[in-house]
Amino acid sequence: MTSPIDATTTSAWQDLSAHESTLTADLRGWFAADPQRAQRLTFRLADLHVDLSKNLVTDETLALLVRLAEETGVADRLQAMLRGEHINVTEDRAVLHTALRRPAGATPPLVVDGQDVDADVQAELAKVYAFADKVRSGQWTGVTGAPVKTVVNIGIGGSDLGPVMVYEALKPYVQEGLEVRFVSNIDPSDLAEKVKGLDPTTTLFIVASKTFGTLETLTNARLARQWLWDQLAAAGHPADTDEARTAAVAQHFVAVSTALDKVAAFGIDPANAFGFWDWVGGRYSVDSAIGTSVAIAIGPEAFGELLAGFHAVDEHVATTPLASNVPVLMGLLNVWYVNFLGAHTHAVLPYAQYLHRFPAYLQQLTMESNGKSVRWDGTPVTTATGEVFWGEPGTNGQHAFYQLIHQGTRLIPADFIAVANPAHPLQDGDADVHGLFLANFFAQTKALAFGKTADEVRAEGTDEAIVPARVFSGNRPTTSILASALTPSVLGQLIALYEHITFVQGVVWGIDSFDQWGVELGKKLALEIAPAVEGDAAALDAQDPSTKSLISTYLALRD
Numbered sequence: 001m002t003s004p005i006d007a008t009t010t011s012a013w014q015d016l017s018a019h020e021s022t023l024t025a026d027l028r029g030w031f032a033a034d035p036q037r038a039q040r041l042t043f044r045l046a047d048l049h050v051d052l053s054k055n056l057v058t059d060e061t062l063a064l065l066v067r068l069a070e071e072t073g074v075a076d077r078l079q080a081m082l083r084g085e086h087i088n089v090t091e092d093r094a095v096l097h098t099a100l101r102r103p104a105g106a107t108p109p110l111v112v113d114g115q116d117v118d119a120d121v122q123a124e125l126a127k128v129y130a131f132a133d134k135v136r137s138g139q140w141t142g143v144t145g146a147p148v149k150t151v152v153n154i155g156i157g158g159s160d161l162g163p164v165m166v167y168e169a170l171k172p173y174v175q176e177g178l179e180v181r182f183v184s185n186i187d188p189s190d191l192a193e194k195v196k197g198l199d200p201t202t203t204l205f206i207v208a209s210k211t212f213g214t215l216e217t218l219t220n221a222r223l224a225r226q227w228l229w230d231q232l233a234a235a236g237h238p239a240d241t242d243e244a245r246t247a248a249v250a251q252h253f254v255a256v257s258t259a260l261d262k263v264a265a266f267g268i269d270p271a272n273a274f275g276f277w278d279w280v281g282g283r284y285s286v287d288s289a290i291g292t293s294v295a296i297a298i299g300p301e302a303f304g305e306l307l308a309g310f311h312a313v314d315e316h317v318a319t320t321p322l323a324s325n326v327p328v329l330m331g332l333l334n335v336w337y338v339n340f341l342g343a344h345t346h347a348v349l350p351y352a353q354y355l356h357r358f359p360a361y362l363q364q365l366t367m368e369s370n371g372k373s374v375r376w377d378g379t380p381v382t383t384a385t386g387e388v389f390w391g392e393p394g395t396n397g398q399h400a401f402y403q404l405i406h407q408g409t410r411l412i413p414a415d416f417i418a419v420a421n422p423a424h425p426l427q428d429g430d431a432d433v434h435g436l437f438l439a440n441f442f443a444q445t446k447a448l449a450f451g452k453t454a455d456e457v458r459a460e461g462t463d464e465a466i467v468p469a470r471v472f473s474g475n476r477p478t479t480s481i482l483a484s485a486l487t488p489s490v491l492g493q494l495i496a497l498y499e500h501i502t503f504v505q506g507v508v509w510g511i512d513s514f515d516q517w518g519v520e521l522g523k524k525l526a527l528e529i530a531p532a533v534e535g536d537a538a539a540l541d542a543q544d545p546s547t548k549s550l551i552s553t554y555l556a557l558r559d
């Protein structure tokens, strides 16, 4: 195992600290003094136009950050990841989500641990596509011979957040007459609401679980199976014999997992299961068979375009020098904000309603990846890691939390994302509503960068007493990302961009961004506590006083 390089001991880190102590953020001054700033700090990443110029950096800052990437071995580790080395050290696994989107026939073929990864990926993709085509064409039917109208994806974490985000983002590409619903929470209300109004004869469940051992997903899958049997019976198609039940599951349930033995144990025919591999992390899996629900909804062609979008960014990150490598620069900017300017959070603000689940998706991607306190060799981290990612689509957020971003005491770097051509170019009289929408994007990034001085406020005739309240400091950093339209390819590019940003930050911090031990304890305790919740006195007694009191209160409140 290569030991992580402690970023804080590098000369770049020392120089960044010294640089930070003498740097006064002055976006107004920097733009005024340098007419080329916007152009110089704007980059092309496949179809994305990425403007970094409103960040709190000078050329010197960026040069030092790039040196930090060099001194912490970002490029080497990236190549190690792409080659399939076991950089997921604590699980001793390769990290190869980038292999999921390599084009068919890529040369030389990627062989890892003796496995022809390219061949395996293409074979599984072909299975997913063939199945998607069957469902879309109506060739795949339920027990009564009716075609599928609704797909219900049952999964959680990476087996939910990716598919639901992509489905929502690409709604204009969804085949008419098909709908996908997503059940994730073990709160029974989730399943109950999602199956409401569904016809069992036209419903297909996809149980998506990498491990096929996740409590929430397996519980919901059992509930869904019971719902199917009950509803079929209610509709006059009794599933009261083993044979009928098995037939119903065979036609109405498929699975996606790396654990095909467990799929079979649940009663789903492994012939109706799509696999992937332990080298695909859950939060990096939407472009694997985990995206089957999406492939059905938008079709193989559009799904292929999504994968091509991912791949275009993979190519960029793998071949572009660090100083103009967009995911590297954006990862380094995040390091700058977290470690040198004290930012605790990072907002992602899509000005595209279809991207409304993107911030939630990024929360798992970034926070499950980089929310760590030890490095990949088990030693403590030497600096802050893992900022909190959050956000909502604009302009909704403007009327909720932007006040704090503009005038609060916290530094909140924010990424603004928009597309030029909306799926619905509606007019309000003579006004192009999408243009009006984007005017807000441009206004917000401008206001955050340049603010409003007391003199400017006074010049508007403002009463002196309220001038301070109306001053905007400016120097609130933003990155602006624009694309022509929210196509499958552009969406793939956006996802891959953030995957690689997350990777870069992880390398600088020396952490394994691909394990997630932090979610284990709660899962284990929930299983231990379950008997107490069911009324087992000894189990209740074994709890700490607060937990015992909470469970007792719950038991008393329960009808």
Ligand code: F6P
Residues within 6 Å of the ligand: 156, 157, 158, 159, 208, 209, 210, 211, 212, 213, 214, 217, 282, 283, 368, 516, 519
């Ligand atoms: O508990 C966290 C987690 O392991 C995620 O990393 C993963 O995406 C999610 O649970 C779901 O896991 P699975 O796909 O195995 O059901």
